[in-house]
């Protein structure tokens with residue numbers, strides 16, 4: 001190990017429930033290396049990772065695409081869905097025909113879904129709405145917009161209110177139009193951190209994979225936590241966590257590549273996007289083997 005191998009590694013944790021399976025059983029104090037968790041909304045983690053304020057994080061897949069030459073991908077970790085996701089929702093105050101040429105309020109917490117919405121509106125529906133960023137509060141957003149995009153727990157809580165609006169699930173719309181998976185989040189590490197502190201990064205990665213494995217074997221702990229912190233019913237959370245996929249294999253990659261292709265065609269992202277995996281790990285069946 002090199003001599004400053006004890007530097008604390010800062011790991012960004014997506015605070016929405018959709019990422020809980022990857023973090024719930026992850027306890028940095030159990031690692032042999034110093035690591036600390038920084039919980040935030042995806043858009044904040046995107047920015048902090050980009051700025052080097054944290055070393056590794058779950059971030060928006062769109063943000064990964066923007067900076068892919070600075071990051072390595074932590075293999076087989078994502079937040080993805082094949083169809084309905086239940087927490088990436090467009091609430092329509094006006095009819096869809098009006099929304100596609102109207103004004104849409106966009107949550108400031110997202111990057112992937114904001115651009116997914118633009119692909120859906122402009123490429124699939126042939127519209128050209130105007131967009132404005134807004135804090136994630138449904139009623140405020142709809143005061144002067146035709147529709148509002150919410151993600152994560154903000155979307156879930158809003159979907160439970162008696163709002164009366166028509167709702168589009170963007171995971172479902174994407175899947176209907178493309179037949180593909182959609183990947184909303186990926187796990188990234190700064191290349192510099194990975195090359196300088198390979199053992200620390202590998203230790204954290206193993207911890208995340210182990211948490212994912214435990215959560216998929218038994219969903220009850222995260223369901224219980226969601227019930228007490230957010231509300232809802234066991235059935236709701238069981239369905240929610242069963243619908244989400246936290247792996248990242250060939251099928252999810254194919255869907256994400258199509259998303260990046262459409263984003264490029266619309267000028268939402270430029271340059272080559274390379275999803276280069278963490279080099280010190282050879283992942284077979286999810287198990288990291290140190291070379």
Ligand SMILES: C=C(O[C@@H]1C=C(C(=O)O)C=C[C@H]1O)C(=O)O
Pocket residue numbers: 014016018019042043059060061079085087088109110111112113114151152153184185
């Ligand atoms: C499934 C979701 O995925 C999230 C959506 C993100 C985005 O839109 O940028 C980022 C991280 C994901 O955890 C959700 O928020 O509901």
